Amino acid sequence: xxxxxxxxxxxxxxxxxxxxxxxxxxxxxxxxxxxxxxxxxxxxxxxxxxxxxxxxxxxxxxxxxxxxxxxxxxxxxxxxxxxxxxxxxxxxxxxxxxxxxxxxxxxxxxxxxxxxxxxxxxxxxxxxxxxxxxxxxxxxxxxxxxxxxxxxxxxxxxxxxxxxxxxxxxxxxxxxxxxxxxxxxxxxxxxxxxxxxxxxxxxxxxxxxxxxxxxxxxxxxxxxxxxxxxxxxxxxxxxxxxxxxxxxxxxxxxxxxxxxxxxxxxxxxxxxxxxxxxxxxxxxxxxxxxxxxxxxxxxxxxxxxxxx
Ligand SMILES: [Zn+2]
Ligand SMILES: [Zn+2]
Ligand SMILES: [Zn+2]
Ligand SMILES: [Zn+2]
Numbered sequence: 141x142x143x144x145x146x147x148x149x150x151x152x153x154x155x156x157x158x159x160x161x162x163x164x165x166x167x168x169x170x171x172x173x174x175x176x177x178x179x180x181x182x183x184x185x186x187x188x189x190x191x192x193x194x195x196x197x198x199x200x201x202x203x204x205x206x207x208x209x210x211x212x213x214x215x216x217x218x219x220x221x222x223x224x225x226x227x228x229x230x231x232x233x234x235x236x237x238x239x240x241x242x243x244x245x246x247x248x249x250x251x252x253x254x255x256x257x258x259x260x261x262x263x264x265x266x267x268x269x270x271x272x273x274x275x276x277x278x279x280x281x282x283x284x285x286x287x288x289x290x291x292x293x294x295x296x297x298x299x300x301x302x303x304x305x306x307x308x309x310x311x312x313x314x315x316x317x318x319x320x321x322x323x324x325x326x327x328x329x330x331x332x333x334x335x336x337x338x339x340x341x342x343x344x345x346x347x348x349x350x351x352x353x354x355x356x357x358x359x360x361x362x363x364x365x366x367x368x369x370x371x372x373x374x375x376x377x378x379x380x381x382x383x384x385x386x387x388x389x390x391x392x393x394x395x396x397x398x399x400x401x402x403x404x405x406x407x408x409x410x411x412x413x414x415x416x417x418x419x420x421x422x423x424x425x426x427x428x429x430x431x432x433x434x435x436x437x438x439x440x441x442x443x444x445x446x447x448x
Contacts, residue, residue: 213244260284289352291408301373320346320444328436366425369417372401379403386418387441390428
């Protein structure tokens with residue numbers, strides 16, 4: 141073994157604990173990946189090289205992601221993606237040889253010649269992409285699953301809109317309402333406790349689509365506030381076709397907000413942080429509630445309409 145080989149080995153071992161973790165999580169993801177299902181069993185008969193065989197060659201052995209240029213290899217030919225190369229301290233995770241800086245141009249070229257279906261094929265995307273543009277497409281594919289719009293708890297459920305509507309109803313016990321106008325009452329005792337975790341979600345069914353009305357309490361800088369906003373269960377280009385208004389008030393005062401629902405592709409936190417909704421200072425909210433500071437009692441009236 142070359143001088144310094146021992147050091148390399150030590151680094152590799154501590155690194156491979158890290159790498160093992162990555163492989164496990166990546167595997168979990170792959171097992172449920174529709175892409176996997178879509179390509180398994182394509183070709184591979186009579187000893188011909190199969191698409192799935194090439195596909196496996198293009199998987200980084202450490203993170204299991206598909207590799208993109210620059211693809212690296214060790215002097216023994218083991219390949220590695222550039223992200224993982226930066227993490228393994230110049231030591232091949234397969235044979236523990238010093239990695240150096242060798243590109244695997246042959247594999248990069250083979251990848252370039254491949255055309256693969258979008259990984260969301262089973263959700264209805266029928267496009268085929270050159271290998272290197274596939275990833276970019278998938279990040280924006282309109283068939284990619286949505287994340288659960290429920291906020292306040294980590295929920296990892298993803299799926300299409302009908303699935304998520306069922307999931308919100310069955311698993312999060314979210315209130316569902318039909319109609320494009322609403323009058324919603326938010327009552328909370330102990331309004332002095334403005335916790336980031338105080339939030340509520342109601343789903344409205346109108347124009348055959350679903351909208352999520354969020355109501356929550358949080359600190360905007362130092363100031364405790366309440367915020368109500370609407371998210372559209374669909375993509376941004378469709379969300380733009382709708383508008384909504386929210387009104388809250390009492391004792392001769394009124395706050396009115398008019399906005400465009402945000403797509404649930406935008407995370408709940410992103411919408412909240414951009415303050416794209418009706419923001420009510422707590423003092424005012426308590427005034428609207430009757431000013432006794434015993435209870436928050438807000439009546440939020442709203443309307444959703446379709447822009448022509
Ligand atoms: Zn990798
Ligand atoms: Zn190697
Ligand atoms: Zn697609
Ligand atoms: Zn959920």
